[in-house]
Each structure stands twice: as C-alpha cells, then as structure tokens.
Amino acid sequence: xxxxxxxxxxxxxxxxxxxxxxxxxxxxxxxxxxxxxxxxxxxxxxxxxxxxxxxxxxxxxxxxxxxxxxxxxxxxxxxxxxxxxxxxxxxxxxxxxxxxxxxxxxxxxxxxxxxxxxxxxxxxxxxxxxxxxxxxxxxxxxxxxxxxxxxxxxxxxxxxxxxxxxxxxxxxxxxxxxxxxxxxxxxxxxxxxxxxxxxxxxxxxxxxxxxxxxxxxxxxxxxxxxxxxxxxxxxxxxxxxxxxxxxxxxxxxxxxxxxxxxxxxxxxxxxxxxxxxxxxxxxxxxxxxxxxxxxxxxxxxxxxxxxxxxxxxxxxxxxxxxxxxxxxxxxxxxxxxxxxxxxxxxxxxxxxxxxxxxxxxxxxx
Numbered sequence: 001x002x003x004x005x006x007x008x009x010x011x012x013x014x015x016x017x018x019x020x021x022x023x024x025x026x027x028x029x030x031x032x033x034x035x036x037x038x039x040x041x042x043x044x045x046x047x048x049x050x051x052x053x054x055x056x057x058x059x060x061x062x063x064x065x066x067x068x069x070x071x072x073x074x075x076x077x078x079x080x081x082x083x084x085x086x087x088x089x090x091x092x093x094x095x096x097x098x099x100x101x102x103x104x105x106x107x108x109x110x111x112x113x114x115x116x117x118x119x120x121x122x123x124x125x126x127x128x129x130x131x132x133x134x135x136x137x138x139x140x141x142x143x144x145x146x147x148x149x150x151x152x153x154x155x156x157x158x159x160x161x162x163x164x165x166x167x168x169x170x171x172x173x174x175x176x177x178x179x180x181x182x183x184x185x186x187x188x189x190x191x192x193x194x195x196x197x198x199x200x201x202x203x204x205x206x207x208x209x210x211x212x213x214x215x216x217x218x219x220x221x222x223x224x225x226x227x228x229x230x231x232x233x234x235x236x237x238x239x240x241x242x243x244x245x246x247x248x249x250x251x252x253x254x255x256x257x258x259x260x261x262x263x264x265x266x267x268x269x270x271x272x273x274x275x276x277x278x279x280x281x282x283x284x285x286x287x288x289x290x291x292x293x294x295x296x297x298x299x300x301x302x303x304x305x306x307x308x309x310x311x312x313x314x315x316x317x318x319x320x321x322x323x324x325x326x327x328x329x330x331x332x333x334x335x336x337x338x339x340x341x342x343x344x345x346x347x348x349x350x351x352x353x354x355x356x357x358x359x360x361x362x363x364x365x
Contacts, residue, residue: 009033012070014063014085016041016050018126019102020076021135024055026168029137040066050132064092072164074121075101080235083112090115098157098164104184105239106148106177116305119161120148120177122184123170130229138169145170148177149309155301155338158308159327166324173321174312185243189236193248195226294323295348296365299338299355303329307360308338314354315340320347339365 011027013020016039024037039056040063041047047059060066067073067089077085082103089099090113100121103109110120125143145165149158162172175183202219237244261269301307308327315322323343329336342348348364355362 008035009071010036010038010069012060012066012073013037013039013056014041014066014073014075014089015077016046016055016132017076018130018132018134018139019123020074021050021053021055021132022125022137022139023074023076023102023168024050025053025135025137026140027164028054028057030169031164031167038066038070046132050135053132053135055132055135063088067093067097069094070097072160073097073099075099075103078232078235079103079105079108079239082109086113086115086118090117093117098160100147100161104188104236106146106180108239110148110150110177114150114152116152116154117157119153119157121161121165122146122148122180123165124188125170130232140165140168140170143170145172146180147172147174147312148180149174149306149312150177151306151309153309154305155303155308155327158312159325162322162325171321174309174316176313176317179317181240182243185240185247189240189244190247190251192225192228192233193237193244194251195223199223199226293345294341294343295345297340297342297348297351297355298363298365299340300335300361301338302335303333311338311340311355311358311360314358315351318350318354320351320354 009031011024011031011034013024016024020039020041024039027034027037036058037056038058038060039047039050040060041050047056050056051059063085070093073089073093075082075085075089082101086099086101086109093099095117097117099115099118101109101118102121102123104122106120106122123140123143123145125140125145145168147158147161147165158174162174165172198219202215258270258273261273299311301311312322320342322340324341326339327336328339340351342351352362352364
C-alpha cells in the first residue's frame, strides 16, 4: 500500500505552457525530493524558454524520451490531445510511475484511459495570460486541485499524487469525473460563455452608434475571461458539451425570470432575486476557518485497488476535504490502515459517518 519515501524523484511534463511550466517551477523550488524535471512540447521554442526560466532541467525530443524512468508524469497538453498523449506516455512509462493530467474536463480522458497508473487531475488555477513565459512557482498556492480516481486506482498511487500536489502548494480534492464536469460547467465553462456574450452585447451597442462606450469595473470583472485562448477553449467546450448545454439553458431560464419581473415592474420580485443572489454568493465563497484543529481518523481496510479511491470520492462528493493522508500496510500486505487528517470536528464527524457507511472500521487516533 505504501512505498518507501524517495529523495530522487524525476518529474516529466508533457506540454510546457503556463500550467506545465508552473508545475515544473513549483516542483523544483518546493519539492525537495525532485532531482530532475524533464519537459517535452511540440511547439517550437517552448523548451528553450522553459530551460531558460528553470521550469525544466532537460528538454526531451519525444514523449517516450521524456517519460522513460520518470516517477511523476504530468500531461499538460490541450484537452483534445490528452487521451492520445496518455496512451503514448503509459506505453513508455515505468510500472510504478504515477501519471496525471491537468485538463479542465475529466470524463473523456478517464473513460479513455483505464490504466491503474493514470489518475485524472485538474488544478483550479490559471491566468489571463498563457505560455511558459508566464509560469510561476506560486500559481497553485492555496488553490483546489481536483483528482478523479477510479476503481482501478491503487492507494499507493493516489497517496503519492496527492502528496505531490500538496507539495506544489495546492489543496487536493478527490471527486468523480462526472461530478467534476458538471461542477466545472457551472463554475468555469459557463462563466466563459457568459463573458463572451457580454462583450459581444456591449460591442454591438457600440457598433450601432450608441455613443462612446464607457467600461466600468463591473464590466471588467464580469468579462475578464472573455476571448480566452480559442484553441484550448474549443476543446473544453466540446468535451463538456452535455453538461454545459443544460447549464446554459438554466441561465436562460434565470434571465427570463428577471426579464419577466422587469416587464411586470415587480420591484419586490427584483429585490428578492437580488437578495437571493447575494446570499448564494456569500455561501459559495465561504471557506474553512484558518487554524481549525486537525483531527486524524484511522481507517482499517483490505489492501485492494480502489479502496482508497472509494473513500476519498465519498468524502469529496460530500464536500469533506482531506488535509493529509498516509498509508500503513500490515506485515502480510493483505490489509492495512489509512490515516486521514480533517480540518475541524464537523468535517471529522461527517467523514467518520461516511466511512462507517462504506463498511470500514474507523476511529479517531
């Protein structure tokens, strides 16, 4: 269940843009065990720039060259290329390598790649700018980094990946691929669609000769992501179309509700809609209090693939985030214990209940 700690990790990056480059910088600066970061990218000049910036220590001429002998492999190429890159990577990677990606949608890649070494991932981090020249070691600081384990996932691989993500500065959060894509449709992909619509609406007014356009802070905030990299976002929109279309339909319904209130001159209804939105925003932005007591739960489990994935996914669906984890195999390697650290009594109580419902003995350490 748990391998020995390594102090000579090799990280491979397939795609060295903003995210891949930031993984490389963070790994080199913050993960003391990392001895080498190898990068591969098909775009001319990218690897030279990545070497100059220190995002990688060696440039590879192919995916095979980059991943051979690597311990942690991060696929940071566009969504449309991930499945093929994953297959090529896994064909050349070692048997104990951990392979992940950073794509914004997860169902397609998780369905296409069933190798136990692969665990889907997605950091909720980025910037308006793209390219390795904008990479930063602190890009992932205190950000959520989704991981999407499956029944094929081994506990050792999941633990190694989550520890690596945490070392980069992010907060790993396990969630199944379908729930991830529905969530991202609402909180990421839909906002991009709406930002595009808003700027086009405003530009149409200007083109219609309605005078000088004054752009205020509300407009800037609401349209910050408009016109994001079309090549990247085309693939994201298309790969998540069956979650994004219902989200768009739902927003159309909410806009219609507000339009109807305006047509009826129903001030009370407008206030109610506005107040409900304010309250909802406050709830969405609430975060756990810093400094909450960390509580350890010890779970007894059989040493079988998918056990840790099932536990972390159950907690992730319930909104219970794992602060840290460790695996402790029994001498006969048939069973073992998982230590999970949760922030605060409420999270620990909920986790204890969920794990008990899954049928595993659990106790506070």
